[in-house]
Amino acid sequence: MRLRSISRKQIVPAAVGLAAVVVAVSPPGPALALAFAGLALLVLGTGRLVEGRCRHLSEELGEVSARLDGMARERRDELSNARKRDERLRETIQEAADSCADRTVEGWVLRERSLRERGPAPTRAEKRLTSAQDLLWAGYSTLGTDQLRSLGSDPGAGPGVRAEAHKTLSNWHRATGGSERARNHAHLADLAAPRDARGSSGVPLLLTARVRPPTPAQHFDVVVMSDFRLPGGTTGSNLEEITAQRRAGLRTGLVHHPALHGDQSLGVNPRVLAAVDNDLVRFVAPDERVTCDLLVVRFPLIGQRPLDVLPSVEAARRIVVLNQTPLRRYGVEEARNEAWDVARCAEGFRSLLGEHSWYPVSPRVREAMVSHHAAEMAGIPLADEDWTNIIDLDAWRRESRRTPDGRVLLGRHSRDHRDKWPGEPAALTAAYPGLPGWETHVLGGAKAPERVLGVLPDHWRVRGFDSEVRDFLHGLDAYVYFTREGHLEPFGRAPLEAIAAGLPTLLPHSFEPVFGAAALYTDPAGVRAEVEALMADGERYEQQVERGHEVLRERFGHRTHLRRLARLGVRVPAEFLETADPIPVP
DSSP states (O other), X not given: OOGGGSOHHHHHHXXXXXXXXXXXXXXXXXXXXXHHXXXXXXXXXXXXXXXXXXXXXXXXXXXXXXXXXXXXXXXXXXXHHHHHHHHXXXXXXXXXXXHHHHTSHHHHHHHHHHHHHHOOOXXXXXXXXXXXXXXXXXXXXXXXXXXXXXXXXXXXXXXXXHHHHHHXXXXXXXXXXXXXXXXXXXXXXXXXXXXXXXXXXXXXXXXXXXXXXXXXXXXXXXEEEEOTTOOSHHHHHHHHXXXXXXXTXXXXXXEEOOOTTSOTTOOOOHHHHHHOOSSSEEEOOTTOEEEEEEEEEEOGGGGGSOOXXXXXXXXXXXXXXXXXXXXXXXXXXXXXXXXXXXXXXXXXXXXXXXXXXXXXXXXXXXXXXXXXXXXXXXXOOBOSSOOOOXXXXXXXXXXXXXXXXXXXXXXXXXXXXXXXXXXXXXXXXXXXXXXXXXXXXXXXXXXXXXXXXXXXXXXXXXXXXXXXXXXXXXXXXXXXXXXXXXXXXXXXXXXXXXXXXTOOEEXXXXXXXXXXXXXXXOOGGGHHHHHHHHHHOHHHHHHHHHHHHHHHHHHSSHHHHHHHHHHTTOOOOGGGTTOOSOOOOO
């Protein structure tokens, strides 16, 4: 065994034992050995005591060292936190300094310059606008102007882009000598986005375009005055009449008259802009003087507060189309129930139009005016003929019904307004049953029925106005349309489109004076039986579709509209009237 492997505890006893042996064998003998052994035991005990004390001191030194290490770590953490606080404080001071600098003139200039340099990423429409302007600059004028005209009526482009497209076209035509087209596009820029087009001056672009106004009065066959911002049936009806007149070669002038109750920053509906070709159809600017055979005002609320600035329109005949009833609901007491005031509108239209007549848009409106507003209508000429809405049947109808797949798809489309839906949960659930395989498809939103029901049923499929109405209708099996109790739907543009698309259409009995045999009439509780009978009998289904098309062709076709224009003195070409007999002009 090596020496270093022997511990201290082993050496001491061994040394004491060895010394005792040595002393024992040496004289004087045992007494000395005993004394030496006692001394050895004393030394051994003292060694053990010293060793224990050293071990205790070593443990205390270890604890002290650990505490010192902990204190050192805490100090390092405190220093690190202090540096971070110092950095945050410096950043806060810098932000405050920057904020103060931004409030100076120089600071605002620097801030605006920085925002311009960064700027948001351009949208797809903005890129198309820049591309079209580049084409003009490079010399591809035909291609560039075509793209700008397309952008000027694109619903997805945004009002600012639409206005800028027409601004560019106005500048282009003014630079190339086309003063009349320059005026037209300057006015369209104002109509597309009033807030974006007016610029810093606040004055309409038309008045700042520095284009000399035409001196001779231009003549139109028909001038239509309406609020062309509206998204619903009023715009759809205006567009159908504009289309019928253009196809017959008639010139149509449009006078935009925004009603006072609406948002004046909204632009003209892009669908109307798309119908303008600045040839047979164009907007009449406020500083123009025009003549026409017939002036049609659609939207009675216009008369309640006419605009101060309007073009001068000299018309041989003037009519007002009542496409709204004065009250929203009849037979109920309700706050804010008035849509327009008969007396105020009558006075406004007398001032605006002079001699004129009022034409109800349907028998339902006529009945309301005669039965509920007879006293107010005293002295107001109410025409004998209704100015019913029209539709292009060939453009709307589908070739055949949807291919059966075991489902029953009911649908409807309308503005998402409480008056457009039944107000009772029982009526809603009965009109759109939640049966196995049955689905309810809604175009235009469904917040109003959701408030009535609390939550929409699982079989409902809802979307906003994010697709073409025609395509939406072509994917259905039947159409169900009920409104709020007491609400008098003036005409029913939505059911008209559904019938034209080729859908059996279920309506309340109050619509029968308008559509006659073109629709099926029931109450919400009868919807299930009517639909089941249609789906079970293909011949019955097709007969109802054909019956609807026959009624629409007779009552609501484009030629029906052209014939009534002729009766009011508009010179419609004979080939569009389907008659060889001369039409008397009153």
